[in-house]
Amino acid sequence: MIPLMKSTFANEKETRQALVEFITSAPRLSMDRECFQFEREFADWHQRRDSILFNSGGSANLAILMALKNLGRLKAGDRVGFTALTWSTNVMPIIQHGLAPVPLDVSPVTMNAMVEHVAKRLDEVDLQALFITNVLGFTGDLPALADLCRKRRILLLEDNCEALGTRLGGRLSGNFGLAASSSFFVAHHMSTIEGGMAITDDLDLGEMLRIVRANGWDRNLTSEQQAKWRARFDIPNEFEAKYAFYDLGFNLRPTEITGFLGRRQLKYLTEGVRLREENYHFLADVLCRNPIYLPLDRRHIERLSSFAFPVLCRTPQLREAAIKRFTEAGVEVRPMIAGNIQRQPFFRKYVSRVYDLPGADLIHDCGFYFGNYPELTRADLDLLAACLRA
Ligand SMILES: Cc1ncc(COP(=O)(O)O)c(C=O)c1O
Numbered sequence: 371m372i373p374l375m376k377s378t379f380a381n382e383k384e385t386r387q388a389l390v391e392f393i394t395s396a397p398r399l400s401m402d403r404e405c406f407q408f409e410r411e412f413a414d415w416h417q418r419r420d421s422i423l424f425n426s427g428g429s430a431n432l433a434i435l436m437a438l439k440n441l442g443r444l445k446a447g448d449r450v451g452f453t454a455l456t457w458s459t460n461v462m463p464i465i466q467h468g469l470a471p472v473p474l475d476v477s478p479v480t481m482n483a484m485v486e487h488v489a490k491r492l493d494e495v496d497l498q499a500l501f502i503t504n505v506l507g508f509t510g511d512l513p514a515l516a517d518l519c520r521k522r523r524i525l526l527l528e529d530n531c532e533a534l535g536t537r538l539g540g541r542l543s544g545n546f547g548l549a550a551s552s553s554f555f556v557a558h559h560m561s562t563i564e565g566g567m568a569i570t571d572d573l574d575l576g577e578m579l580r581i582v583r584a585n586g587w588d589r590n591l592t593s594e595q596q597a598k599w600r601a602r603f604d605i606p607n608e609f610e611a612k613y614a615f616y617d618l619g620f621n622l623r624p625t626e627i628t629g630f631l632g633r634r635q636l637k638y639l640t641e642g643v644r645l646r647e648e649n650y651h652f653l654a655d656v657l658c659r660n661p662i663y664l665p666l667d668r669r670h671i672e673r674l675s676s677f678a679f680p681v682l683c684r685t686p687q688l689r690e691a692a693i694k695r696f697t698e699a700g701v702e703v704r705p706m707i708a709g710n711i712q713r714q715p716f717f718r719k720y721v722s723r724v725y726d727l728p729g730a731d732l733i734h735d736c737g738f739y740f741g742n743y744p745e746l747t748r749a750d751l752d753l754l755a756a757c758l759r760a
Pocket residue numbers: 426427428429431456457459460503529531532552553554555565566707
């Protein structure tokens with residue numbers, strides 16, 4: 371059996387043991403120093419000025435858009451382009467915030483929107499923001515996309531929940547736009563069981579993300595920031611400040627367990643990315659020799675941070691046969707994330723306009739993936755290679 375993942379953590383045994391000790395001895399388990407330290411360490415790892423920890427990647431997405439609305443940089447009705455091949459909680463927050471979701475097609479062989487897909491959509495509609503998804507470690511041509519967004523004054527946001535550690539154009543994915551999200555759900559590149567992060571170089575946005583994360587209050591801001599908010603709203607003293615709520619927010623806080631695990635798992639991230647990429651190259655070499663599959667194009671990517679191996683068959687019938695073959699061999703498989711999101715029930719309920727998205731449709735009908743992680747053994751890799759050869 372080759373499941374989607376074999377363990378909850380990198381270095382599972384030691385991590386679980388350390389977690390037990392932490393829980394039994396930590397003076398406090400709600401968000402505190404471990405979380406704040408993890409934020410600093412993650413920002414350094416990602417070469418970003420600020421990181422804000424959340425209880426999930428979906429929460430980070432929800433909060434990024436809320437913070438931009440609170441700051442007046444987006445307003446209800448603004449059009450937000452997004453990659454049609456994505457995850458539900460990339461698109462749902464666009465709808466939940468009263469923004470207008472505009473799907474962009476993807477190239478089947480990079481699985482992402484390329485600059486020509488965005489340019490084509492911009493010929494028909496103006497976009498105020500672009501919330502792209504970097505799919506399963508792959509990305510579009512982000513340097514060109516970022517240039518286009520700069521020229522057209524479009525806010526670029528990256529949902530990097532599936533591509534933590536991917537590098538292209540000399541930069542990490544997630545570092546091309548105003549902000550990006552990561553997920554630390556189990557089976558992602560690093561796990562805090564549940565958890566997510568927003569990263570940005572924009573300190574005003576970071577400040578607002580902390581307000582959004584916790585009820586709309588100022589508890590986790592610096593003392594200078596707190597003084598600014600309190601003065602602006604004439605909050606007379608510390609007592610009143612405890613329950614002063616400045617703008618729209620949620621409770622999306624992580625716990626100290628998230629921070630504790632994040633700090634420890636971050637130490638293994640770089641090596642984990644390397645091992646997963648090694649597996650990826652081994653399997654991709656096998657896949658590209660079998661004509662029933664469409665090989666993916668990763669020439670624009672310098673380091674592919676893979677946590678699942680995507681397979682694109684040439685027809686739906688070939689996919690059906692391949693899924694049967696993999697499943698019978700004991701390999702756990704999944705659809706290519708949410709496929710063409712326009713075909714999902716929630717999207718059809720809330721959005722009436724339907725775009726022609728042939729690239730996303732091809733992946734929806736012909737794609738699937740299986741897990742790729744450091745714990746795959748030589749025998750596992752040989753079994754996967756045999757399934758890909760058949
Ligand atoms: C592209 C993308 N965005 C957002 C998320 C949400 O992350 P989480 O499960 O941590 O909420 C996921 C989860 O897999 C994802 O793949």
